[in-house]
Amino acid sequence: MEKKKIVLTGERPTGPLHIGHYVGSLKSRVKLQNEGDYDEMYLFAADAQALTDNFDNPKKVRDNIFEVALDNLACGIDPEKVNYFIQSEVPELTELTFYYMNLVTVARLHRNPTVKEEIKLRGFEESIPAGFFTYPVSQTADITAFKATVIPVGDDQLPMIEQAREIVRKFNSIYGETLVEPVAMLPSNENEKRLVGTDGNAKMSKSIGNCIYLKDSAEEIKRKVFAMYTDPNHIRVEDKGQVEGNVVFTYLDTFCKEDSFEKYLPEYKNLDELKDHYRRGGLGDMKIKRFLNDILQEELKPIRERREELAKNPEYVYNVLKEGTKKARAKAKETLEEVKRAMQINYFEDDALLKEVEEKYSLK
Numbered sequence: 001m002e003k004k005k006i007v008l009t010g011e012r013p014t015g016p017l018h019i020g021h022y023v024g025s026l027k028s029r030v031k032l033q034n035e036g037d038y039d040e041m042y043l044f045a046a047d048a049q050a051l052t053d054n055f056d057n058p059k060k061v062r063d064n065i066f067e068v069a070l071d072n073l074a075c076g077i078d079p080e081k082v083n084y085f086i087q088s089e090v091p092e093l094t095e096l097t098f099y100y101m102n103l104v105t106v107a108r109l110h111r112n113p114t115v116k117e118e119i120k121l122r123g124f125e126e127s128i129p130a131g132f133f134t135y136p137v138s139q140t141a142d143i144t145a146f147k148a149t150v151i152p153v154g155d156d157q158l159p160m161i162e163q164a165r166e167i168v169r170k171f172n173s174i175y176g177e178t179l180v181e182p183v184a185m186l187p188s189n190e191n192e193k194r195l196v197g198t199d200g201n202a203k204m205s206k207s208i209g210n211c212i213y214l215k216d217s218a219e220e221i222k223r224k225v226f227a228m229y230t231d232p233n234h235i236r237v238e239d240k241g242q243v244e245g246n247v248v249f250t251y252l253d254t255f256c257k258e259d260s261f262e263k264y265l266p267e268y269k270n271l272d273e274l275k276d277h278y279r280r281g282g283l284g285d286m287k288i289k290r291f292l293n294d295i296l297q298e299e300l301k302p303i304r305e306r307r308e309e310l311a312k313n314p315e316y317v318y319n320v321l322k323e324g325t326k327k328a329r330a331k332a333k334e335t336l337e338e339v340k341r342a343m344q345i346n347y348f349e350d351d352a353l354l355k356e357v358e359e360k361y362s363l364k
């Protein structure tokens with residue numbers, strides 16, 4: 001039997017989604033959905049995971065489930081095709097996490113580069129919540145519960161997928177072939193794998209606050225673009241400028257379309273010409289920022305307008321999540337049963353167990 005193509009993605013409801021999510025994951029999940037090249041597709045709000053470092057602020061997580069759902073639906077997620085669920089409403093995931101916990105060592109979790117980075121970012125030092133420290137294990141449960149094969153993510157998630165693959169292999173080698181190894185699907189463009197923040201920080205992240213959000217108004221987008229980090233040595237228009245590490249150019253590389261120059265900056269043919277001029281000197285930051293602003297406004301306007309429409313109908317949005325959760329739960333339950341069978345902890349469904357005991361005590 002050919003292996004099924006099962007897609008799973010999600011995000012932590014810790015804030016509305018930004019253009020980093022959009023290029024890193026949202027765009028590819030919508031593309032996959034529309035191309036129809038999959039057997040099953042799951043999307044989820046990782047609220048239980050978000051609580052591992054926001055346990056003292058449950059309202060933030062609760063409120064952002066709606067925000068993140070709006071972002072996904074506004075970007076074109078179709079609930080007829082995608083089962084969109086809430087993580088904590090699928091308790092089977094917690095149960096799987098508990099069993100997987102035995103298949104990974106504390107030392108291995110310590111070595112996870114993303115977890116390391118995030119611990120530093122959050123200033124946990126020695127007081128890391130155990131739940132946060134072990135979230136890669138819970139992420140393995142999220143992936144394997146649906147037998148997901150393809151995970152569209154930004155490159156910060158690669159260590160998580162690797163961890164999941166290791167746990168799957170270990171599980172299968174101890175308990176027999178049960179779980180499926182996932183692969184990460186990364187965007188092809190380097191910038192999209194990890195979009196930098198507007199401040200030049202290595203990653204645009206809700207937790208850092210260097211984001212352009214999909215819900216930002218036209219004025220907010222403009223303000224953020226005009227405050228963007230460029231080349232600190234490029235002070236006067238005639239100064240030579242640096243393109244590398246210049247956020248405006250990174251975003252132009254990411255968002256510029258074939259017809260962008262014709263529409264908004266016809267005096268240049270393409271990005272190479274613009275870059276050359278900037279390097280030579282004589283091209284001011286205002287001009288490139290105005291150009292980027294036009295491009296971003298065009299890309300984000302239809303998303304924002306759909307989002308505003310959807311926000312008027314919260315009942316519809318919660319219903320999407322409710323229905324998606326029902327379907328996801330049924331699938332996770334099936335997998336959990338298989339896992340428990342493989343681990344021989346399916347006592348009440350196991351006829352062999354009774355026989356074994358009867359034989360041992362020579363009852364038959």
Ligand code: ATP
Pocket residue numbers: 010011012013014020021023024025152153154155156157192193194195196203204205206207208
């Ligand atoms: P948090 O700071 O709460 O962790 P986040 O902004 O990192 O939030 P996540 O919910 O952790 O967002 O990530 C969801 C998905 O979006 C992941 O697949 C991640 O790789 C991708 N992603 C997040 N930020 C970026 C980015 N700047 N560039 C590309 N992809 C990103």
Ligand code: MG
Pocket residue numbers: none
């Ligand atoms: Mg993150």
